Amino acid sequence: MSHKVIIPIGPYHPLQEEPEFFRLYIEGERVIDIDIVIGYNHRGIEELSEHKHFDQVAYLVERICGICSTSHPFAYVNAIEDLAHIQVPERALYIRTIIAEMERIHSHLLWLGLAGHFIGYNTVWMWAWRYREPILDCFEMITGNRNHYAMMKPGGVRRDILEEHISPLKKTLDELNKATDMFYGAVVDDPVIKARLKGIGILTKEQARNWCVVGPTARASGIDIDVRRDDPYGAYDRVDFNVIVEKEGDIFAKTLVRIKELYESIRIIRQCLDKMPKGEIETKIKEIPAGEGIGRVEAPRGECFHYVRSDGTNRPIRHKIRAPSYMNVASNKIAAVGGTISDAAITLAAVDPCYCCTERCSVIRKKDNQKLLTGWDLIKLSQEKTEKLKKEMGL
Amino acid sequence: MNLKLKALTKSIWVFHAACSPCNNCDIEVLDLLTPRYDVERFGIILAGSVRHADALLVTGVPNYKTAQRIKKLYEQAPKPCFVIAVGSCACGRNMFRESYNSPCNLDEIIPVDIYISGCPPKPEAMIAGIVKLIKKVGSSKGY
Numbered sequence: 460m461s462h463k464v465i466i467p468i469g470p471y472h473p474l475q476e477e478p479e480f481f482r483l484y485i486e487g488e489r490v491i492d493i494d495i496v497i498g499y500n501h502r503g504i505e506e507l508s509e510h511k512h513f514d515q516v517a518y519l520v521e522r523i524c525g526i527c528s529t530s531h532p533f534a535y536v537n538a539i540e541d542l543a544h545i546q547v548p549e550r551a552l553y554i555r556t557i558i559a560e561m562e563r564i565h566s567h568l569l570w571l572g573l574a575g576h577f578i579g580y581n582t583v584w585m586w587a588w589r590y591r592e593p594i595l596d597c598f599e600m601i602t603g604n605r606n607h608y609a610m611m612k613p614g615g616v617r618r619d620i621l622e623e624h625i626s627p628l629k630k631t632l633d634e635l636n637k638a639t640d641m642f643y644g645a646v647v648d649d650p651v652i653k654a655r656l657k658g659i660g661i662l663t664k665e666q667a668r669n670w671c672v673v674g675p676t677a678r679a680s681g682i683d684i685d686v687r688r689d690d691p692y693g694a695y696d697r698v699d700f701n702v703i704v705e706k707e708g709d710i711f712a713k714t715l716v717r718i719k720e721l722y723e724s725i726r727i728i729r730q731c732l733d734k735m736p737k738g739e740i741e742t743k744i745k746e747i748p749a750g751e752g753i754g755r756v757e758a759p760r761g762e763c764f765h766y767v768r769s770d771g772t773n774r775p776i777r778h779k780i781r782a783p784s785y786m787n788v789a790s791n792k793i794a795a796v797g798g799t800i801s802d803a804a805i806t807l808a809a810v811d812p813c814y815c816c817t818e819r820c821s822v823i824r825k826k827d828n829q830k831l832l833t834g835w836d837l838i839k840l841s842q843e844k845t846e847k848l849k850k851e852m853g854l
Numbered sequence: 855m856n857l858k859l860k861a862l863t864k865s866i867w868v869f870h871a872a873c874s875p876c877n878n879c880d881i882e883v884l885d886l887l888t889p890r891y892d893v894e895r896f897g898i899i900l901a902g903s904v905r906h907a908d909a910l911l912v913t914g915v916p917n918y919k920t921a922q923r924i925k926k927l928y929e930q931a932p933k934p935c936f937v938i939a940v941g942s943c944a945c946g947r948n949m950f951r952e953s954y955n956s957p958c959n960l961d962e963i964i965p966v967d968i969y970i971s972g973c974p975p976k977p978e979a980m981i982a983g984i985v986k987l988i989k990k991v992g993s994s995k996g997y
């Protein structure tokens with residue numbers, strides 16, 4: 460059968476936890492085109508930021524995204540420190556690095572769980588999220604909150620890592636190392652996961668470069684980039700770690716990159732805990748001069764970029780944010796097209812999209828001559844989708 | 855309490871609608887389903903469609919694009935239906951109050967039965983909130 464069918468996914472779809480809208484154009488079983496409609500998550504953060512003073516902005520950018528809730532403030536404080544030429548105490552740099560790596564662990568585990576869920580492996584979901592809990596406990600112990608840690612502030616960090624925090628954290632890391640071994644084994648050896656993920660949603664090196672993807676998505680396609688190594692911030696130049704690169708560019712490679720990065724993150728935290736010097740955790744800032752600064756951070760999903768311009772008052776007059784998903788989401792167009800409809804869900808999820816991050820600055824809406832299907836009749840859409848799926852599978 | 859309400863409080867099926875949250879509340883809601891909290895033992899699961907749900911769980915600040923959709927979702931839900939606002943965003947717009955893209959509070963669009971504040975609220979707080987809701991409905995005559 461080769462008539463063209465449009466399958467809408469979203470904006471409220473049981474599979475997604477964020478509102479986003481994909482329109483898949485299907486011919487038979489193949490996805491021939493895809494439209495990505497975002498803008499459901501736009502909150503105007505860049506504009507809000509211009510009405511808050513420099514200390515408050517750290518809290519605001521933290522709320523861009525709950526999963527990378529340290530990456531944005533981290534990039535922001537880097538930008539401020541670049542702007543005002545602030546020397547941050549050594550200990551604060553190490554604490555920042557530890558928090559950022561803990562976040563990478565929790566984010567990658569979260570993705571692993573969701574990926575398992577998307578291919579119908581709820582066991583993977585449950586296990587991955589089970590091992591995420593101890594990390595959240597450590598966050599709660601150190602920062603006082605399970606998410607939204609509020610650790611970063613221009614000039615340093617808000618809370619210290621105390622002596623009594625170190626041994627529980629190390630214990631958690633040991634357990635996590637074992638769990639990662641288990642996940643690694645489970646993913647590499649499992650024939651079903653291999654069959655579902657190998658050769659699916661391929662993004663070649665060249666395509667990856669053309670679409671400017673960043674982070675694990677780029678590294679899985681053989682592009683060797685990592686801000687942590689290429690432009691060290693925090694304490695990354697004082698620790699030893701590997702940048703994981705895979706060649707294949709399929710979803711299996713993306714999974715492998717993320718699992719292997721778990722090991723690296725554990726290694727980085729251990730080194731930081733051992734090397735962390737004693738001393739102050741923040742530099743007092745008297746004023747922020749006029750000027751501009753940039754901050755880059757390797758968020759769990761890729762490079763996160765902040766630009767801040769100040770005119771010498773206590774507020775930024777311009778704050779520009781570029782989140783990693785902004786680059787990665789567009790590459791779905793390449794990865795999903797040509798695949799089958801049953802692989803679409805995992806392919807769309809493979810870049811670990813984060814619409815909260817992406818949608819702070821602009822509402823993007825693709826206009827075309829197709830009728831825009833709104834999400835008003837959820838059940839109908841949902842049933843339609845299942846029915847189409849069934850029909851196509853039966854044919 | 856009428857029969858419908860009594861049945862409603864037994865095992866609540868929840869439809870989760872995110873209207874421009876920061877994701878954290880959503881993740882914590884999903885956390886409720888995973889082994890540590892496992893609310894499925896109380897019969898609480900996420901429903902695939904609001905038409906099968908007993909409760910509409912909303913996270914995030916409504917913006918111009920999602921506000922109308924949340925309203926439509928509520929209209930489609932079978933009544934009586936609880937509306938649970940999770941997180942400071944859904945309760946009172948948090949720090950996005952002054953945003954140009956945030957027209958109004960959630961409770962100005964649809965009637966909210968319970969507010970669980972926190973940014974994000976801990977999973978324990980969410981469970982406590984739902985328990986309170988059930989108790990309150992159970993003890994009230996009319997609703």
Ligand code: SF4
Pocket residue numbers: 522525874875876877878879913914915940941942943944948972973974975
């Ligand atoms: S209440 Fe806080 S955690 Fe929840 S969606 Fe809003 S900003 Fe995010």
